[in-house]
Amino acid sequence: MLSLTQLSEEAARYENQIQALVVVLFPEFTQVFADPCGQTALAVLKAYPHAQAVAEAGEAAVHQVLRTVPAPHFGRSTAQKLVILAKESVSSGRALCGRASSLRILCDQLEHTQANLVRLEQELEELITTDPGTKGLQQMPELRPKTIAVLRAELGEVDRFACTDQAIAYAGMDIKIRESGQWKGHPKLSKQGSGLLRQMLYLAALRSISLQGSAFDAYYQHLVARGLKKMSALMAVMRKMVAVATHLMQTEEDYDPGKVWVGATGP
Incomplete structure (x- = not known):
């Protein structure tokens, strides 16, 4: 398929x-x-x-x-x-x-x-309701059913990731340094792996920064306040989402917004 x-x-x-x-x-x-x-x-x-x-x-x-x-x-x-x-x-x-x-x-x-x-989307959405690995993802207000289905389908067997950094790299959200051209020496996303996954993460990140009480919004605002450019901060939110999603699928834990950002309690 x-x-x-x-x-x-x-x-x-x-x-x-x-x-x-x-x-x-x-x-x-x-x-x-x-x-x-x-x-x-x-x-x-x-x-x-x-x-x-x-x-x-x-x-x-x-x-x-x-x-x-x-x-x-x-x-x-x-x-x-x-x-x-x-x-x-x-x-x-x-x-x-x-x-x-x-x-x-x-x-x-x-x-x-x-x-x-x-x-296919309907089949995936039906599967996530019975998949214990997605329990924590379904508790995240920033993620819609289609986003969860894409995360589950595109990340696949998350137990193969020894750490969340490996999942971030698999999603193409890791940072590479340009080795040539006008922007040599500047960082960029590797953009390897699934383009659909990055698209869904981008939309989820945008939703999160407009969702009152979102732990990911608190994290985003902290990064911007420290001087990070808004787009770079948004990319950081996407990476944080991959890390959190991978951890929740591996452990089958409940979602705790306080672990995303200190003091966050969720919407």
């Missing part, structure tokens, strides 16, 4: 390709659908993959496609606007059939990948 990282990267690749084709085939499309990879937008693109197809189909046909997707805010007025924009479109007519076919295929592939992602 593909991992969350692989599926997420695959979905992102399809999204980029779809957006690039939409710019050519119907550049005005995003005036109606800010995200051309949303469920309703994909349904329209699969039915009418270019401006000429939308214009020829007409308002009634486009509205019928919109009705197949449970999105009540996209109705007849949406169909009307799409048709008007399609008739006035400055889209390129070059290689229309080939590009339209490619767009349809990409939309199908993205939907299939998104469905697999949803299914």
